[in-house]
Amino acid sequence: MPLDTQAASSVQVVNGPALPAATRLRGKDLLGIAELTPAEIRLVLDTTEAMKEIGARPIKKVPALRGKTVINLFFEPSTRTRTSFEVAEKRLSADALNIAAGTSSVVKGETLADTALNLEAMSPDLMVVRHPSSGACHFLSRICRAGIINAGDGMHEHPTQALLDAFTIREHKKRIEGLKIAIVGDLLHSRVLRSNVLLWTKLGAEVWVSGPPTLIPPGIGRLGIRATTSVDEAVEGADVIMMLRIQLERMQGGYFPSLREYFTVFGMTPERVRRAKRDVIIMHPGPMNRGVEIASEVADGPYSVILEQVANGVAVRMAVLYLLAGGGEHEAAA
Amino acid sequence: MPVLMDGERIARTLMRIAHEIIERNRDVRDLALVGIRTRGVPLAARLRANLREITGEDVPVGALDITLYRDDLMRHTVAPQPLIRRTEIPFSIDDRKILLVDDVLYTGRTVRAGLDALIDFGRPKAIQLVVLVDRGHRELPIRADYVGKNVPTSALESIRVRLQETDGQDLVLIEKEDEQK
Numbered sequence: 001m002p003l004d005t006q007a008a009s010s011v012q013v014v015n016g017p018a019l020p021a022a023t024r025l026r027g028k029d030l031l032g033i034a035e036l037t038p039a040e041i042r043l044v045l046d047t048t049e050a051m052k053e054i055g056a057r058p059i060k061k062v063p064a065l066r067g068k069t070v071i072n073l074f075f076e077p078s079t080r081t082r083t084s085f086e087v088a089e090k091r092l093s094a095d096a097l098n099i100a101a102g103t104s105s106v107v108k109g110e111t112l113a114d115t116a117l118n119l120e121a122m123s124p125d126l127m128v129v130r131h132p133s134s135g136a137c138h139f140l141s142r143i144c145r146a147g148i149i150n151a152g153d154g155m156h157e158h159p160t161q162a163l164l165d166a167f168t169i170r171e172h173k174k175r176i177e178g179l180k181i182a183i184v185g186d187l188l189h190s191r192v193l194r195s196n197v198l199l200w201t202k203l204g205a206e207v208w209v210s211g212p213p214t215l216i217p218p219g220i221g222r223l224g225i226r227a228t229t230s231v232d233e234a235v236e237g238a239d240v241i242m243m244l245r246i247q248l249e250r251m252q253g254g255y256f257p258s259l260r261e262y263f264t265v266f267g268m269t270p271e272r273v274r275r276a277k278r279d280v281i282i283m284h285p286g287p288m289n290r291g292v293e294i295a296s297e298v299a300d301g302p303y304s305v306i307l308e309q310v311a312n313g314v315a316v317r318m319a320v321l322y323l324l325a326g327g328g329e330h331e332a333a334a
Numbered sequence: 335m336p337v338l339m340d341g342e343r344i345a346r347t348l349m350r351i352a353h354e355i356i357e358r359n360r361d362v363r364d365l366a367l368v369g370i371r372t373r374g375v376p377l378a379a380r381l382r383a384n385l386r387e388i389t390g391e392d393v394p395v396g397a398l399d400i401t402l403y404r405d406d407l408m409r410h411t412v413a414p415q416p417l418i419r420r421t422e423i424p425f426s427i428d429d430r431k432i433l434l435v436d437d438v439l440y441t442g443r444t445v446r447a448g449l450d451a452l453i454d455f456g457r458p459k460a461i462q463l464v465v466l467v468d469r470g471h472r473e474l475p476i477r478a479d480y481v482g483k484n485v486p487t488s489a490l491e492s493i494r495v496r497l498q499e500t501d502g503q504d505l506v507l508i509e510k511e512d513e514q515k
Binding site: 023043054057058059062322326 | 422
């Protein structure tokens with residue numbers, strides 16, 4: 001099967017001399033989008049392109065992290081993120097260990113610091129940490145020599161989610177700069193929102209957020225974004241719509257009268273999608289509550305890229321793991 | 335900086351290699367070219383054009399990034415981390431003869447990584463190595479099947495290959511390490 005000329009020329013383009021400004025991440029950790037420069041974000045996204053191709057091979061494994069040990073330390077339930085990290089670690093040939101808080105000494109009352117220091121005594125290169133407290137990863141990064149990757153800390157940040165979302169947007173729109181991106185839902189409890197907004201504003205997108213007034217955190221305008229309680233206004237002419245999960249486990253405070261009412265006022269319906277640009281893409285970080293924040297017709301519809309997000313998650317995490325652990329020792333961990 | 339090959343010399347060399355490939359393989363229909371990034375890729379594309387000119391057949395071309403297979407990936411402490419770029423092999427390598435193309439053959443470690451990377455894509459019938467310059471100093475038992483030019487060098491010298499597609503001009507230069515920058 002001969003390669004047609006168009007494909008041959010695309011090989012040339014990728015091969016072009018344009019190199020991104022950053023060639024490595026500065027720290028030993030990935031704690032949040034807040035700590036990354038735009039050049040570092042682009043480096044992760046560019047590296048992700050190369051990693052994505054590995055997932056399409058018959059043998060989906062490269063030896064880049066052979067001999068490196070990665071501990072996945074999850075203090076909160078997770079399907080997507082934990083599996084995605086584990087697949088990424090295996091594809092790079094790292095040795096991956098999973099520790100779920102429910103089956104560890106944490107239930108015997110061991111503190112976070114003690115758990116981490118004991119694990120560190122087994123000299124892992126990286127620890128992937130999810131924890132219900134905001135700032136847990138920053139704390140661990142100060143006491144551990146191993147690099148820490150934040151896989152979600154409380155209501156603070158979830159950087160790899162934001163990076164995979166950005167990668168998915170860039171695949172469809174070829175850019176982030178200048179796009180109108182609307183994000184709708186529970187803005188108060190969402191670490192996905194925080195990481196995404198930081199990333200999009202760093203790369204120059206126009207960001208709109210919308211949700212019930214009780215779930216809009218005060219001072220959100222300081223992030224350089226537009227907040228509105230009208231979903232219709234937020235999605236008008238949008239290039240990207242992202243729905244956030246209503247975190248049913250955090251809804252004891254009576255933030256809105258009922259899930260049914262929430263869906264009527266804030267749910268993403270096909271009618272609302274029509275207000276956006278014709279080539280809009282619909283995103284959701286999962287897990288979805290169908291019929292609460294998003295109608296099934298939208299979630300399964302032609303604009304939805306929700307499952308692509310999951311597929312891209314593996315490639316993004318491979319890129320982060322490689323960039324943090326793949327290039328030799330980092331100069332004396334700060 | 336002494337010039338080892340100019341544009342015309344490079345073009346003639348690549349045409350000669352194309353003839354050698356045909357002489358050795360007879361049927362070009364089960365051949366495929368795979369260039370090692372960065373400069374092996376345009377060299378592979380040029381060989382493909384030459385093969386088409388001679389035989390009228392199109393040979394598929396791919397690009398291989400070997401960064402993740404390098405044996406020195408974990409060893410450099412200060413050197414910048416190599417940027418990984420896409421590997422693109424849009425055809426099955428199973429039962430094909432693969433011509434692996436690179437610009438300079440030196441220690442052989444890049445080729446070793448390239449062989450490992452290729453084999454993760456399937457089981458080729460054979461792999462043959464094409465290089466524009468062989469400068470000696472092998473550290474692994476690897477040799478090229480097609481060599482543009484053999485250049486005896488000292489370890490203090492370095493070979494610079496510049497190609498139109500990547501650098502805006504066709505030139506092969508040799509320079510002393512201390513002349514750099």
